[in-house]
Amino acid sequence: MPDSVHAIELTVNGEPHEAVVPGRQLLVHFIRDTLGLRGTHIGCDSGNCGACTVIVDGKAVKSCMQLAVQADGRALETVEGLSGPGEEPNxxxxxxxxxxxxxxxxxxxxxxxxxxxxxxxxxxxxxxxxxxxxxxxxxxxxxxxxxxxxxxxxxxxxxxx
Amino acid sequence: MSVPTRTDEQIATWSPPAPQAPSVGQSIPRKEDRRLLQGQGLFTDDLWMHRQGHVHFVRSPHAHARIGAIDVSRAEALPGVYATLTGEEVRGLTDRFPQIAPEPGGSAKDYCLAVGKARFAGEPVAVVLAETRELARDAAALVEVDYEPLPVTLDGVATTQPDAPLVHSEIGSNIGWEGVYEFGDVDWALEHADHVVRIPHLHFHRFSSTPLECNAAVVDWEQGTDTIQILSNNQMPQFAAMFMAPALGVRTDQLQFRSQDIGGAFGLKLTSYTNITAIALLSRKANRPAKWTEYRSEHMVGSCHGNERTFRGIEVPVMADGQILGFSATAFDDVGAFMRYEPLGGVIFSQVLPGCYRFQHLRVDYRTVLTNKTPVGPNRGYSRLQHLWMVERIVDIVASQLGLDPVAVRRRNYIAAHEFPYETPNGCLYDSGDYHAALDRVLELVDYDGWRERQAELRASGSGRRIGIGIGSTLDSGTSNFGQARLINRELQYSGNGEAAICKLDLGGEISVALGTVPQGQGHETTTAQVVADTLGVSPNEVRVLAGADSARNAYVAFSGTYASQFAVTGIGAALGAAKALRDDLYAIATSVLECAPEELLLVGGTLSVEGDEDRAMTFAEIANLVYANNGALPPEIADAVTLNRRFVYRPPFGVPDWRTKSGHLTLTYASQFHACVVEIEEETGATKLLDYAIVDECGTPINPQIVEGQVHGAAAHGIAAALQETLEYDEHGQLLNGTFWDYHVVSCPDTPLFKTDNLPRPSPFTPTGSKGMGEGGGGPLHAVCSALQDALGPDVVVTESHNPTERVWQLLHEPDAAAREGAEVRSR
Amino acid sequence: MLLPSLAYERPETVEEAVALLRATRNARVLAGGQTLLNALKLRIVHPDVLVDVSRIPSLREIAHEPDGALRIGAAVTYDELAASPLVRAAHPVTAAMGSRLVDRQVRARGTIGGNVCLADPTSNFPPLLVALGARLRVRGARGARETDADGFFLAPYMTALAPGELLDSVLLPALAADQRVGYETLQVGTDSWALARASALVRCNGTIREARVALGCGPVPVRQRAMERALVGRAPTAAAIAAAAALAGEGFDPPGDVHASAAYRTKMAIVMARRAVRAATEES
The missing domain is CATH 1.10.150.120 ([2Fe-2S]-binding domain)
Incomplete structure (x- = not known):
């Protein structure tokens, strides 16, 4: 069966985003490669290290442990949303x-x-x-x-x- | 000559800035932090090159197997696959990597991909470059390799037997190197001691500090310039270059290394040159950049682990008053399938041969042995922690067997404060310290007496719980004399050590420092800025520090990198020297322009002024302008003499050690750490809990005390993890049983105690700032936790393993004979 | 790590989900994904289709059934379980487990249904559900059926779910006033990997009237009927419970692996069984 693709809408650090993602894409790869937000890191391949932790609808989750398509309709917050380059740290x-x-x-x-x-x-x-x-x-x-x-x-x- | 013109307004508003308080010794906030906190760090996986392909290694599923045909045709047929590379091609394209060991160990054939046979499960046998990471992985799965499995050798002692399968047939045995270190007269001591304590077997287990960022590299072999661009997180790039250049048949200056942020390394990112070599070949073959980011499961099986060491036949001569005369032991250091950085471990342990003690009669018969397991790398505390663990085990077992107080035995045998600098029997010079004071302080911090009372109460209560109080005294020797390599192989033309830095004033008068070190979280940008700022009379905020490798900056020597607890000596020494050289340039210009003597000048706030006549002054910007943009206004003799761009190589005061006696000045500094911990054991299950943990460290003059404390915490967490949770275990076929973070239980936040710490500085007389290298930590928790278990279990049980998970503690309590192997015995006169 | 090729579906109702599972060979249910995604990354499983049930409203409900049982939708996450006033009131031990499982990120995604259907030997919920006498409501093409937790776990990673079936909810029978639950675990670290687990449901009014004890960390959770029989009719003294626990271990065959030997696991399971009964008989 071929990969499915999906149109998703979400907010990223408060900004609305639309994207088309493959069904098999992990949220962490969407964040790093598609959104280009490289502050979210990968430290293992078994969901144990938490380096990829982001906040989805107010809850911390490991972005290597869910699919990008599952973020459809959600509010995603990454480290870049805490304070931007040039801004004072929170x-x-x-x-x-x-x-x-x-x-x-x-x-x-x-x-x-x-x-x-x-x-x-x-x-x-x-x-x-x-x-x-x-x-x-x-x-x-x-x-x-x-x-x-x-x-x-x-x-x-x-x-x- | 004329002074550069100032406007009236500038003159009217100018006033001499307040003198800067020195920043060295202060916990100023780290310069690195902001980018890392805002997700703006630049780690290798964050970097990419135009047209890059993605790399995936094909790895041997067998621990030992002859490799027959490799068929890459199905992989290459996939659209989007750019190139493949096999071991056979590598044999034709490269020479084997140089070996540190002399013959016969030096005849081992180590290539970047397995040639002829695979020697550990996970060894790369082929590699694929493809358009996407998914495709590279899919294509790698289509590479067909004919394996003929061979018998495996896995036990570090049995592998030395004549019937063991050979890992490298060229060597003729599985002993990669062997040597006897013998000082004093051990036989005399054993004969004349009041007691001889025999410990037949101690075993230091295999684990890894597993940096959270795995290995990564983006490599472009630029065919036009014949330059090999390497963006990577290798932590000792010039060492890598010395191994890669001969193998690839290129000049070392064709290898251009760069790195920025590195997500931890702990010695385990030193030998990634083997992977980088394969990726370089692949890049040349495909004529495009190649990017590789290791997966964690690959890192666990395919990069490197810490050394596993088995000690046999330990004999300890002890006098009735608790004086320990020394020891004799045989060590089997299991380095896995390739030596790479080894057998340097075979000499590095001898930097701390007697530990913290006045032992005079010492013998270690040391063997570097090969097995069909993942190769080792110099994991944090490298080779010293295994040895120091044995020394601390000896002290505690002696105390336990002879019914002595382990604190008293330590006090009786520690080197005394007045004896520093102290020369060990093997010619090493311990620079400074006060072990007795540090022990007293750590016992106070942990409330030793209070816990002893609590221990007695608990013993009487029948609660099913008991506690043990443990001590770990350890050393963190730093700034190696690479001449020690000659004790391994006298042909090696290495000695001394060094580091380079470049300090310059840029066009607008800005100060920058380029380092040869390759930090992985140690805060070099901050501590360098502190030292340079104090030297040049500015604030650390005004000093830009370029850390990380960049071959083009030319701030390196052969030993550059971040490893072996040396930055505070070598890196800081280089930065300080370069800053002083720049200051010389500034003074030369200012004395000429301001027409004054150097001793009349004040250097404050980025301005040189004449004391008592502060209107005669030059800012750094004005000086920079004169040199870079207005040199017609400079007298030629000054213009010819200054560059404002000064490179300095710090060189520690070393000679060449004597390979005949295996003695000499092997390392420059000896930071020390004293750990005390309280372990509670639930008797019914063997479950352990750390109730309290204190550490006192001594590392000379701290440049930034908070950074020092952070290193102490980190090293302690690694030791605790190894003592209780982290172990790398193999099955009888040589398959790693815990090759992911699912199975390899990295210690987490709630399981790491909230350490109490203190620092008792004893400045080193041998270093530029009185600081000592530190950070590796010496494995203190491994010693202290075993000590606490020994304390809780009493003299009927001997803790012989460095790793004591719940089940082993249960066994020690309930099945001590099975758990402790041969235990220990005392022969008294 | 990258996943193998697959298609993703997100049905809105249980009926749609069941239809998708029936229509597609080699489909897998995706709930919280806290184990399944690992298995996909490591390419241990290769489904053609993932059927994401995590947003189906009826699977996300917690409510009381007419018979007083508490119905917990299969897609209820661990942290929702821990925070639910209904669960905290009716089954505090179950709620507490939800708050101590793995870590916060996993608790935010992982579901009780996923935990149960994975049937990993070290999973938290199976021995508890067996001890509680929970029922599992399953939806298939022919409608709903219910099965006892006791018979649900067939082998490691194998349950009584037939192909095309979906776990709808977990039904926890109401606890009587004199019933209490105990749950004890021996772990490698805080909230971490378990070496031994045991759970007990005990009815006691000065004398033990009824006991259900299940051991975990074996291939499947196993009831300890000899121990249960030995408890009934006894006062809940430490000695009586210890004597009964000496009979534990029947039918229990845990694996030996890198974390612990089988023999040690068995001994510890017995210790946990004793402690679980103690916990279930102590005055709250």
Whole structure:
């Protein structure tokens, strides 16, 4: 059976988009190759590392674990939507710098998107909830400590702690 | 001569800027962060070239097999397939890669694709270039290879037996290199010690720090210029060039490496030159650029792993008061199917031969052995962590067997603070440290006494839980003397070490620094800017640092790259030297133009002014203008002498080690780390939990303490992962059993403790800034977790494995004989 | 990683989905995709068509049935399960499981139906559903049928779903006032890979009246009938439960692999069975 193709409509970082995608295209490849948003990374091929995490309709998801066509009608947010080049980093990004929560930066976009959803979905966040909440994102550089501290800091500043 | 004209307004508004506070020693925010946080980093998979094709490797499914015919016709027949390449073609197109080992190990034939036979499951045997990544993968599946499976050799000790199948028949055995390191008089010590503790078997397991970004390269063999453009994430490009150029039969300057951001490497992106070579050949054959991004499942099986090492027949002479005189051991270092960076591990461990201790009588009979497993690469802590793990196991097993306090045994045997610089029996010079103070501090941080009380309470409570308190003392030796390679192969013309940097003032007076290092998250742009800014009297924000490889910048020597805990010495040394050289240029111009003596000049805020007469001043922009655009206004003797573009090579003060005695000054600095952890064991299941974890590190003068702490955290997480979760296991056919992140349990956020850390600087007397290289960390958690398990389990059990998952801990508790092999025994006089 | 060639369909109703599954040889149901997409990437499976049921409204409902059972649509995601007031009130252990499965990203996409239909030996829900006596409502060309969770899991990755059938919903019987649920897992890391699982449903009013215990991480979840019989009529003391748990392990044949040996898994499953019953008999 040949590949199917599908017309989809979605918003990407708030902007409406229309595209035609093959049925077998993963959302992450649509983001990186079609949209050219290369901040979303790929670190594994089994859905374990979370480097490709984006936010779809308010929830953090791994964009290697769903098809592009499944984003039809959805609101997609990627790291590029947090603050654009030349803009000031947002509060979470600034906290990552303050706490040295990134080293090589490869996991960082996915980590930011997970933390963004975690912070937006919670009414309060304990230390344990932050640590468990970031379980889906592997970082091989930082040992996670400073990432947890950065998210804790933002949670406190947003009145969630 | 005339001073460049200033407008009245400029003069009226100008005032000398406030002196800059030095930035070295401060945790200034990283310059790298913004682009990485905004998704604007440039990793290799983010790059592409016009007309590029996509690469997919065909890999051997067998761990050992003779390769017969390879039929690529079905793959090549697919529309959109540009080219294929097989091992047989490679044999005709290239020479084998150079080998570091002397004969007979040096006769191994290592090509970029398997030639004649495959030696590990996952070895590339052919490669396809096609229009899309999907097509390349589909076409690779159509390549038909005739394999004749051969018997496999997988055990690191058994592989040295005469009946083992040969991985490389040219070598005549599976021993790639062997050598005996012997210092003091071990036999005398064993004879005269009050006790001899024998440990028949210790095993350090195979794992990998698995950088989150896999290997990647975009290669274009430009036929017109005969230049091979290589965009990649290789972490030691000039080392790669030294291996690739002879194999390809090209000049090293035809190999033009570039990289920007690298998503972690940990030593595992050093030997990717084999893949890059195949991709270069493919690019030439197809006459178009070729892009390769490794899949994770390929990385796990086909790139490289950390060294697995088995220690046999360990004997430890101990005096009644707890003084350990040294040890004797045989080491079998399993490097998998190809040596590549090996057998350097066979000498690098000896940088830390006695560990943190005053051991005087030492013997290690070391063998680099080959098996039908994935080749190894110098994974974080390379070769020292395996050895240091054994040393720490020795200390804890001695304490446990003799009923001594493991803290007291350490205190009794550590090198004392007043003994630094301390010369080890094998001629290494430990530069600085205070191990006793660091141990005291880490025990305080972890609340050692409190946990000892809690441990006793728990023991009495019958709760089914027990805790162990463990210590890991470890070294992170940095800035290797490559002359150590001569201890492996005395013919090698290597010695010393070095790094290059170029510091220049650009047209508008802007300061930039080009580095030869290839950082992968270590913050080189930031720390370099700090050092250069302080040297040139500006803010770090005003210094642009060009990190990452770029052959065209010419900021490299043969050893350039980021590996082996050396940037704070070699990279910073080079940047500092280049900045000082640029400063010399600035002073030369200013003294001439301002007609003053150098000692009269103030260098502040990007301006040179005459002290006490601040109107006589030149900004960097004015100086740059004079040199680049207005040199008619410069006296010729100055114009001829300055370039504002200064290259400096930092060279550590090394000589050539003595291959006859296997001793010498093998490395420059010795950062140290002291770990203390508390492990809770649930007796019924063997499940472990880290209740507390503290680390004290010492790495000389920290340039940016926050970056240093980040490195400490990262190295500790790798060690914890390896100690409890991460292991690479093979079945009896040589198939890797956990070749994806589904099966290979990379440690996650909730399973990594919130480390408590402290830093006790003891500046190095040997380095440009008093800093020591650091970052590899020395595998502290492997030592500390095993130590804690030993502490919890008591003297009836010997922890002999570096990896202790739930089931093994359960076995140690419930089936100790089966779990601990031969355990340990004490012979007392 | 790239997927093999395939066609994608997104039916709007269960009827359309069933029709597509019937019409196409080698079609696969795509729900949350948190395992299926991996299998596709690694080219372990090669379906011609993916039938995406994740947006079918009726599969996304959680509601009470007339008999009091809680009906959970097969496409309800783990995080929806965890957040549902109905599930939290009627089946708090099930809700809690939804909140501790793998990670947040997987919980946002993965579905209870997918977990059940995959029938992976390490999956979370199968042993729980067997212990709870859950029923599975299946839709096929000839309409709906219901089957007990007990008989649904046939072998690793194999269920009683016939070709062309679709799991519609999971029906959790209402818990009586004296019924409690226990669920215990031995994991490699937090919210991670399991080496052993056991679940128990116990009716107890000072004396154990009824017990259902299922072990997980074997080829299929298995009821522990000897243990169950030994529990009935006993006071829920630690000693009585431990004595009964000594009978656990019947019909349990877990695999040995890189994560743990079969022998260890068996021992641990028994420990988990004992703990699950303890948890189900402790006063809340």
């Amino acid at each position: 509060d979470l990004q600034a906290a990552f710098t303050r706490h040295h929560a990134l080293q090589c930066g490869y996991c960082t976009p996915g980590m930011l998107m997970s933390a963004t959803a975690l912070l937006e979905q919670a009414e309060e966040l304990s230390l344990d909830e932050i640590r468990r909440g970031l379980k889906g994102n592997i970082c091989r550089c930082t040992g996670y400590v400073n990432i947890v501290r950065a998210v804790e800091d933002v949670a406190a500043r947003r009145g969630l702690a």
